[in-house]
Amino acid sequence: MTNSGHGWYRHPLVQLTLVRYREFFREPEAVFWVFIFPILLTAGLGIAFRRTAPERTVVAVVSSAPGSERILQALGQDSSLKVEALGDSAAVDSLRSGRVALVVRPMASGEVEYEYDAERPEGRSTRLIVDAAVQRAGGQREVVQVRERKISERGSRYVDFVVPGLLGMNLMGSGIWGLGFAIVDARRKRLLKRLVATPMSRAQYLASFVLSRMTLLIIEVVLLLGFAMVAFGVPVRGSPLLLVVVCVLSSLAFTAIGLLIASRAKTVEGVSGLMNLVMLPMWIFSGVFFSASRFPDAIQPLIQILPLTAVVDALRATMLQGVGPSRLLPELAVIGGWLAVSFPLSLRLFRWR
Amino acid sequence: MAPPPSALFVRNLRKAYDDVIAVDGLDLEVLPGECFGLLGPNGAGKTTTIEICEGLTPPDAGEVVVLGRRWGRDDIQLRELLGISLQETQFSEKLTVSETIQLFRSFYRSGPEPEAVIEMVQLQEKAGARVGQLSGGQKQRLALACALVGDPQLLFLDEPTTGLDPQSRRQLWDLIERFRSGGRSILLTTHYMEEAEHLCDRVAIVDHGRVIALGTPRELVASLRAEHVLEFAVSNTEQVDETALAALEGVCSASRRDGSYRLQVEELHLTMPALVAELRRQGAQLSELRTHSASLEDVFVTLTGRHLRDE
Numbered sequence: 001m002t003n004s005g006h007g008w009y010r011h012p013l014v015q016l017t018l019v020r021y022r023e024f025f026r027e028p029e030a031v032f033w034v035f036i037f038p039i040l041l042t043a044g045l046g047i048a049f050r051r052t053a054p055e056r057t058v059v060a061v062v063s064s065a066p067g068s069e070r071i072l073q074a075l076g077q078d079s080s081l082k083v084e085a086l087g088d089s090a091a092v093d094s095l096r097s098g099r100v101a102l103v104v105r106p107m108a109s110g111e112v113e114y115e116y117d118a119e120r121p122e123g124r125s126t127r128l129i130v131d132a133a134v135q136r137a138g139g140q141r142e143v144v145q146v147r148e149r150k151i152s153e154r155g156s157r158y159v160d161f162v163v164p165g166l167l168g169m170n171l172m173g174s175g176i177w178g179l180g181f182a183i184v185d186a187r188r189k190r191l192l193k194r195l196v197a198t199p200m201s202r203a204q205y206l207a208s209f210v211l212s213r214m215t216l217l218i219i220e221v222v223l224l225l226g227f228a229m230v231a232f233g234v235p236v237r238g239s240p241l242l243l244v245v246v247c248v249l250s251s252l253a254f255t256a257i258g259l260l261i262a263s264r265a266k267t268v269e270g271v272s273g274l275m276n277l278v279m280l281p282m283w284i285f286s287g288v289f290f291s292a293s294r295f296p297d298a299i300q301p302l303i304q305i306l307p308l309t310a311v312v313d314a315l316r317a318t319m320l321q322g323v324g325p326s327r328l329l330p331e332l333a334v335i336g337g338w339l340a341v342s343f344p345l346s347l348r349l350f351r352w353r
Numbered sequence: 354m355a356p357p358p359s360a361l362f363v364r365n366l367r368k369a370y371d372d373v374i375a376v377d378g379l380d381l382e383v384l385p386g387e388c389f390g391l392l393g394p395n396g397a398g399k400t401t402t403i404e405i406c407e408g409l410t411p412p413d414a415g416e417v418v419v420l421g422r423r424w425g426r427d428d429i430q431l432r433e434l435l436g437i438s439l440q441e442t443q444f445s446e447k448l449t450v451s452e453t454i455q456l457f458r459s460f461y462r463s464g465p466e467p468e469a470v471i472e473m474v475q476l477q478e479k480a481g482a483r484v485g486q487l488s489g490g491q492k493q494r495l496a497l498a499c500a501l502v503g504d505p506q507l508l509f510l511d512e513p514t515t516g517l518d519p520q521s522r523r524q525l526w527d528l529i530e531r532f533r534s535g536g537r538s539i540l541l542t543t544h545y546m547e548e549a550e551h552l553c554d555r556v557a558i559v560d561h562g563r564v565i566a567l568g569t570p571r572e573l574v575a576s577l578r579a580e581h582v583l584e585f586a587v588s589n590t591e592q593v594d595e596t597a598l599a600a601l602e603g604v605c606s607a608s609r610r611d612g613s614y615r616l617q618v619e620e621l622h623l624t625m626p627a628l629v630a631e632l633r634r635q636g637a638q639l640s641e642l643r644t645h646s647a648s649l650e651d652v653f654v655t656l657t658g659r660h661l662r663d664e
Contacts, residue, residue, distance in 0.1 A: 014459075015459040016456070023445060025656075190441055190443065191442060193409060193442070194499075197408075198437075
């Protein structure tokens with residue numbers, strides 16, 4: 001230890017915070033879950049939901065029917081369709097199994113029958129495309145001239161939606177897990193009791209967790225956002241300072257919740273159960289992977305007061321919409337509220353032995 | 354207060370957990386520079402007593418004065434003056450020995466350099482090793498090092514050598530003796546009578562939360578009035594006449610427990626031939642015979658009828 005002589009290095013808060021780093025970086029699993037896993041998840045989701053040329057819809061034409069040749073030819077000209085000539089029963093089977101979206105059945109009378117599932121959006125849209133092609137082939141003319149302009153806006157893709165969600169989820173996980181396991185493990189090993197038998201300040205012990213969390217947070221956010229920006233061009237439209245404020249406040253709130261969860265638990269199993277119980281509803285309801293507005297109106301007030309919902313909404317608004325601080329007040333109030341309740345409560349409940 | 358002021362003074366200490374009485378009116382005084390041992394079986398209330406003295410457990414009743422100070426009033430001062438080794442503390446396995454000692458050193462205003470403490474407990478070769486890789490004896494020496502980093506006036510050691518092999522135990526004893534020779538006071542708990550005999554100036558034998566005997570190890574053993582203990586068993590008879598045994602030459606007392614007999618004997622060379630003759634007279638056949646010098650264990654057995662460790 002060459003630098004053991006420096007005054008700052010001997011300060012208990014520095015020593016306690018160093019312990020936090022050492023315990024974290026010497027645990028490869030923890031480093032993986034906090035730093036690597038979110039990046040892998042971003043990459044996976046970004047690739048799976050990347051925007052490609054829309055897939056061609058498969059349509060079956062009953063080939064035994066009269067006039068099927070003409071229909072096949074008409075539909076074949078539409079590039080968004082993939083047309084198959086099938087026997088009647090094979091065509092119906094394919095429709096039932098969902099392999100084809102619609103069956104076209106030309107009739108002896110010259111009429112054409114469409115068989116499809118009107119409940120499915122794909123069925124309805126395919127009907128429109130097929131019908132337009134059939135009518136055009138039958139001689140129908142367009143009455144109104146239309147022009148088209150196709151866009152692909154950054155910020156409207158799934159990867160843009162999901163990255164703020166993953167960031168929020170990561171802030172939650174590292175805050176709650178990072179604190180819960182370390183404290184309960186120290187309590188189980190009677191290390192907490194040993195520490196309070198020294199002149200150590202209890203406040204400094206807890207502060208070392210917050211301090212290490214805040215510094216690890218920088219690495220976490222920079223890695224995940226940096227990857228998302230470089231690999232997928234995910235935008236950060238709002239002020240970076242506001243983003244920092246949201247991240248820091250969120251991380252503090254989740255750290256306080258982690259402290260609350262860990263304040264009494266005596267076993268690692270017990271605290272894992274508690275942490276999952278707290279986090280599971282938020283993984284589902286807080287709109288990480290899909291919009292929280294999909295859930296019924298009746299439970300929306302509950303969803304809106306979950307800390308992760310507020311965090312994810314605030315991150316999306318900052319990154320994608322670029323809103324200013326005044327628009328974020330409701331979310332910041334929810335996050336700050338969780339911090340203001342959890343921290344004093346956990347200090348009150350905390351058991352050192 | 355009567356001079357000399359004691360390092361630790363405990364009077365009428367009581368503590369109950371739910372409906373179990375752990376400490377039941379215990380008195381204790383540790384003099385400056387003394388190594389004092391609490392000897393007793395598991396569950397005797399030793400750990401509760403020492404943790405109350407360490408300020409980690411509040412007592413239900415009683416007076417505790419540590420280095421002339423009291424818990425609840427002088428906590429900050431006391432924490433600086435005490436060195437503590439708890440039973441079964443596990444230090445973080447991912448830290449090295451030197452990192453752990455540096456951490457504990459940072460909590461105290463004054464004390465030796467971490468390197469000096471590492472040398473004191475002879476862990477120089479393991480200074481850079483992770484705590485998870487240490488042997489049981491090395492971990493106990495690390496615990497001792499963490500108790501010594503603040504240069505304590507009074508050292509509390511709760512079962513410092515439990516679970517160690519004989520060699521590691523001796524090594525730890527040497528370290529504790531070296532600390533004591535520096536003039537500081539020690540209170541230790543143990544259920545090894547050899548440990549109490551080897552290390553302690555005075556020993557209090559504790560059972561059911563009370564002190565049942567107090568004195569130097571020599572005084573306690575002398576209280577038996579017999580230097581030897583003779584134990585034997587017989588195979589062919591149901592019972593041997595105990596009064597006849599007690600009347601044998603050189604026997605102070607005789608007792609029977611679990612089919613084996615126990616005689617406290619002043620002069621073994623006189624008792625042995627008399628015992629053999631008496632057994633022959635009663636028609637009993639010896640199946641086992643053991644003798645040993647009287648120890649603190651025998652003091653405990655005489656007082657309670659039980660052994661320190663139930664094997």
